[in-house]
Amino acid sequence: MSYLIEKRTFVIPGDLLAEGDYHAGSNAFKEGSTVYASMVGLSNSVGRNVYVVALKGCYVPRGGDVVIGKVVEMRLGSWNVDINSPYNAILFTSEALDRPFNSRREEMTSILDIGDLILAKVISFDRTRGPALTIRESGLGKIVHGSIIRMTPSKIPRLIGRKGSMINLLTRETGCHITVGQNGLILISGKNPELEALTIKILNIIEEKAHTSGLTNRITDFIKKEKSVLNAEKSKE
């Protein structure tokens, strides 16, 4: 008695995924010897591991993730950061500076103020306390320019693509610097506003069509078309 659902089948919570000697992966759960889906998405399996690629869902922090967050609260020795997840993250002053923070001599607001956007890395998260962040690595810290857009967190893997194929394509073609936060926030900074707008347009397409095949090719065509329009406008001027 063994059953395994076909790959890339649309499933809803409670749908049977597999029966027999299988493990429940992400967005799936096991009851007895049967595995069921717990979210809407597309079924998939690797070996004995059966899981669902979710079409919707919130961001659950994991250690090592790079995220974009907003400082929402300040406490003695730490900031609370909204990282678009069910749990607010915490950033200690020790993780924001290379030197010890002296609360007598300096203000915390001089480092980060409420409303500041930061690019940070999740140090650890075990669901018992809020996730802890750090900005002590190169490239991390306060965001000072660029545009930020939101995407469904579960669609971020698609934006990156297989081995970064999609994101590399975007950076190469648009010349924009794209920083992807695993929590669904994306920072775009380009040479000029037109290119930034184009990138945002493309990201919206990816969001809409995330779970369709042949997306990279379609995006390539789209960029070519849009770019020729941009160039035409420029030559007119």
Added chain:
Amino acid sequence: MPKKAKSEKLIRRGVRTDGRKIHDLRNIKIEVGPLERADGSAYIEWGNNKILAAVYGPREVHPRHLARPDRAFFRCRYHMAPFSTTERKRPAPSRRERELSKVTRVALEPSILTKLYPRAGIDVFIEILQSDGGTRCAGITAASIALVDAGIPMKDLVAACAAGKIDGKIVLDLNEVEDQEGDADVPVAIMPRTGGISLLQMDGILSQTEFKEALELALEGCKQVYELQKEALTKAYVQEEAPVKDEEKSEGEEQNE
């Protein structure tokens, strides 16, 4: 229940006041995700009932002390709009609405994997825009879809439907008139995969055999509702998917993950 003098019969030659047969459901139309700002939402038209359900979460719980260390805190609000009834309904939550909020929460909670989001909160808002009997069942049905749309991990959907007794006959899915003039109403909610019953109420008087018959009928109705729920979800998500299947054959696997 107040006994009213029955001037007109509710069933004439096997046909009810709204033209249905005794074992027929009303027309049900479910729309997934009509609300942009909610994490998940659903709109249902169940006969003349018009109901919006919105889901927010998992998110931080306010007030803080309500958060549970081992699971998500699940909250429901059932509310009737002042214009949802023939007489203006005062907008403050009435006793009945509080009760239905609780009943809805208890009906939906067993389907949700709350353990996955400790300390977080999930909020469900059910707003009755127009009511015509059986709003609690329609509300639960819509809320379950909204929960799926919010991407909240669940063990199963919850489908609800009522059965009742009018003119001495057991019928499916009472409307407002039948509910008021009839003898009994039995709303039921089930989790169709396991068959677990998460809501079972009875208003009015039924004999044991009548109750069994009504329950059986309501369960049948729930299964029909479940099929409609599945259909609505598939339609909402797969429409983007549809052209893919053809493309997939020509272009092959290209999907990351």
